[in-house]
Amino acid sequence: MPLDTSERGTPLLEMRNMRKSFGGIHAVEDVSIDLYPGEVMGVLGHNGAGKSVLMKMLSGAYPRDGGQILINGEEAHIENPRDARSYNIETIYQTLALADNLDAASNLFLGRELVTPLGLVDDAKMESETRKIMNRLNPNFQRFHTPVSGLSGGQRQSVAISRAVYFNAKILIMDEPTAALGVEETAMVARLIDELKAQGLGILLIDHDIHQVKALCDRASVMKNGKLVGTVRVNEVTEDDILGMIILGKNPENGVE
């Protein structure tokens, strides 16, 4: 039963026929994915399936070899991370991509510093903005003057997340956001995802935890060996169905688009 996408209007994001190879190895081959506002789309697959490469093409970290990216139906030109940011695409990398020697505020505003009228960086203003956003995301966070290398895993994660949230992301890419977190912190991320979803963001969630995918995602696209296996509506399939797609590359009978 194909999903009738026409009634959902224009997708927030469409990636069409995305391709990327590294020295003859096809890391991503002809993959198309779409994402609607207020939707969480899981991107699943084994290590090396091409999920991260696909996401990095969207975030501008890798130039793509082929394919089109459309945002609200219009072609987007994304060649580097700056371009992606200009389309309000924000990424929370698995590595968090923090400069360990700088404090939370410097990391939050890295590449987008607030400046005084003289063009000098306005540290006080940035710290005050950081305090505001942290107050919302992680009220316990108090260590604004230590380099982020001195923070705990959860604190570092909240710096990375606040960076994406502060700049009004419309499309949020989360690459295994809970991989390094404890139970309670994972629950906090889940709550945050629900909150952002309610605000109408589109979220691409890379995750290995099938249970979590079932709980958080509306749809899921599964990749294997650089190719798209299929996209399913998560509430119409079982965990075993998804595992079958990941391991065997076999689509289930129901719930496939």
Place this chain on the structure above:
Amino acid sequence: MADQNAPSDLPQHTRRNILDTLEIDRRLLGMIGAFVVICLVFHFWTGGRFLTPRNIFNLTIQTVSVAIMATGMVFVIVTRHIDLSVGALLATCSAMMGMTMTTWLPNVFGVDLGSPIIAPIAILVGAVVGTAIGAFHGWLIGYLTIPAFIVTLGGLFVWRNVAWHLSSGQTLGPLDPTFLKLGGTSGTLGATGSWILGIIAAGFVLYLLFNARRSKIAHGFPVKPVWAELTIAGAVAGAILGFVKILNSYEIPTRRLAREFAAAGQEMPEGYTEAYGVPYSVLILIVVALVMTVVAQRTRLGRYIFATGGNPEAASLSGIDTKLLTVKIFAIVGFLCAISAVVASARLTYHTNDIGTLDELRVIAAAVIGGTALSGGFGTIYGAILGALIMQSLQSGMAMVGVEAPYQNIVVGIVLVLAVYVDILYRKRTGD
């Protein structure tokens, strides 16, 4: 995000001891301490000849050239690169300026020797050459991804011998008299000028401290107690004015003054004295230090340099063009080499074929003694300048007590390794 151990991180407002209250950088304090100890040891060892106005004046002008380049080396090392070519680059800049002053302008363009336009043109030529060569190094490193070690090792051979080629191995001189004023003894602000400079500098520091406090209060951040602010303000202003006072109490030899009066066709009044005051070369170093500190701490360029040093991947994922950044950093170093070349050749009053030899190692050592981490991401401009000063004090102190040249270098080498070890221990203990 929840954080179970956050409450234990909370007591940030408790100030454990007086140093915390003053919010002084302990590393800076340690370096100043080491410097003071070195000075005192040599002062007693030399029987009171080390901490005299005359020696402090000489020490200052000897430090300038290496210190200027060391501020640039901080940026290079912070971004996990190295520059082995600064001494050779200095020589090429110096040779270009020497040729401009002694040969090209007078012989090719027919400018009269002693014309006031000679010095500015020569300095401009040096600055352009230095910046261009530095930018070229940066391009090879950033865009062609050749390791900085290799590019600048090659640069060391190339530019040292380009300098040789330009001057045909000869000593170039005498250099332009206006140009020589930038070298040290022959160009100083004099007593009154130095006092004015000192008062302006002290006022500027007080203004900065006041402004920083006001900004913190405006944003509702905690500030240190007023007495702590006043202590720091007093210490800094005292240091500036004390330095000026010392340089002002070093008097120009009466014989030289008599010569100057005679040259002007006048009789020198009986008992006339004049102080050197702050040399122009030191003024240049102060300006370089200020500009580089502002760049490091208050500009996007500086923020990107430190971010790239801390995590190059994160920097480029944040949209920072790290290739172009590398070009900019090495161009800055090239420019600073040219400025150092002005100071160094003006101090010697000639361009010599071996000018700047081994300076690359002194500059790297100064930056490293000053707390710049070779693993990247950490380093300060004032640290590098202090590092240069510490090395120069060691060297001239040992020379004064009669330690022979090879032993001087042995000691400097040991101090370098020891300084880095102490820094490692310090980082381990504080955990940053």
